[in-house]
Amino acid sequence: MRNVRWLLSGLLVMALLVLAGQAAAEPIERVDAKRVCMINNTFFEKDQIPVQVGEKTYFGCCEMCKGRLASDPSARTATDPVSGKTVDKATAVIGATPDGKVYYFESDTTFTQFKNRA
Numbered sequence: 001m002r003n004v005r006w007l008l009s010g011l012l013v014m015a016l017l018v019l020a021g022q023a024a025a026e027p028i029e030r031v032d033a034k035r036v037c038m039i040n041n042t043f044f045e046k047d048q049i050p051v052q053v054g055e056k057t058y059f060g061c062c063e064m065c066k067g068r069l070a071s072d073p074s075a076r077t078a079t080d081p082v083s084g085k086t087v088d089k090a091t092a093v094i095g096a097t098p099d100g101k102v103y104y105f106e107s108d109t110t111f112t113q114f115k116n117r118a
Helices: 002-023 063-071 108-115
Strands: 049-053 056-060 077-079 086-088 093-096 102-105
Touching: 049 063, 056 063, 077 102, 093 108, 102 108
Parallel strands: none
Antiparallel strands: 049 056, 077 086, 093 102
16 A cells, blocks of 8 residues: 555656646747857857848858858758748747747747747
């Protein structure tokens, strides 16, 4: 009986930890594209290096990133974490978490859905 109580207590604690982790989704705020390295997908406090490709502008943090954005079309796209659709980083709605991780969204709607996730 004692073992069963310990087992149930342990399962309850694990369930509460899982629920707490889901409820505590990391906050995200919309950010300006010029502050994002679109290769490292990281937000910076200062403007990054603009890279003009056709009519669109991308941003990188160094010459290597600048070169990759100019030459590698796959580096200029991302997947919206809500819709699963491919988005162009130059036209995406961009959000960053407090640790600087960046997400790209196809619209304000999917950004808001992600921001308000529970």
